[in-house]
Amino acid sequence: MGSDAIVGYGTYLELIQDLTIDKEVVSTGMTQEIDRCRKAIDLAAKGKTVAVISGGDPGIYAMAGLVLELLRTWNPGSGIQNPEVEVIPGISALNACASRLGAPLMHDFASISLSDRLTQWETIEKRLDAAAMADFVVALYNPKSKGRAEQIKRARQIILRYRTPETPVGIVKAAMRDNESVIVTDLEHMLEHDIDMQTTVIIGNSKTLTWNKLMITPRGYEKKRQFRNNE
């Protein structure tokens, strides 16, 4: 609201167009993250207050890091001050999708992006294996795109090394947007459902159960109540 300029990916700018009237708006395409942040830094160097907007939480797999990475190596020229940066947290896909699925993140969880555009696939596999082995609930960001269909199949296979086919799986597309869809299924059947770039997948731990089409990962209060009854 207090910004002079708003910089973002077109789709996200459309979602907030009521807020950008009378502002300088800089819109770039989806894979042009670096250009976008450079433009924001240039505007800020001219003394403007600039908001770089991001889907979800800018601090989780999003734009906050790139802005800081670019500023770190930025050479502003003499007399120009390094702009101050404030990161404003938001509702990441993790938070939004969990809320739509019930309560899958009541216990320790790991967040893993299946995109190997900037990360080696071997690293991603190692993380999938470690997270499954140590019984983390697993949230999968970027599970699948048009050119990238194998990763989600491979992720499922790795998790099945440690968990039963009946393990609950939540598939949430476009959480909290108009075209939202929420599916609760299991490891055996998850690939029968539509998964795309707008989807986040949450895979339960060994104790996650389903009830009333919701996922619940118990925290362990059941045990506590038993203790109490035994007192």
Added chain:
Amino acid sequence: MGSDAIVGYGTYLELIQDLTIDKEVVSTGMTQEIDRCRKAIDLAAKGKTVAVISGGDPGIYAMAGLVLELLRTWNPGSGIQNPEVEVIPGISALNACASRLGAPLMHDFASISLSDRLTQWETIEKRLDAAAMADFVVALYNPKSKGRAEQIKRARQIILRYRTPETPVGIVKAAMRDNESVIVTDLEHMLEHDIDMQTTVIIGNSKTLTWNKLMITPRGYEKKRQFRNNE
């Protein structure tokens, strides 16, 4: 705002007291989570719209799961309908603390609670080891309390099996509240700082760096830019 009754822990109710005027308010102590949810369910069964409030995101280590767990085994009696539940996501400590620290969660991360009140310590150790081994950024919830001081020391030792003493560590207390404090330190020195129940600790991965008293976990764009320059 549309609720008839608000149920919560006293400290959180105080934070929103402007919103609870003219509402029925049910306040309980910190460890009385089960009583709190039972009261909320009883009120809802009488036809009231009830808001159970939670610090952070109710879906991350918080009240959403317990409400659903209790409803699952609840016997409402004849003629009483199971209340509908909507979980409204929020800013968890993970989101808030990351924003204060810069951008530590730009890559895969694991969230681990060090409280062994409801979880066996062996399970927690296994998760710490797996997360450190697979180079996840690690967020530690409930790192320490008055009666529980050893867990954070042990967690640090486990992570040091895989990471250097120079690995950046963020310690955030009371994020986004009046008494907020933000410290960026490293694995070697982290225990010299004040850590308590209101603190969340974020430990970087092998690539996390510090700049300008901020933590940045690179996503890998640096590599992408090199690719581009080589084209």
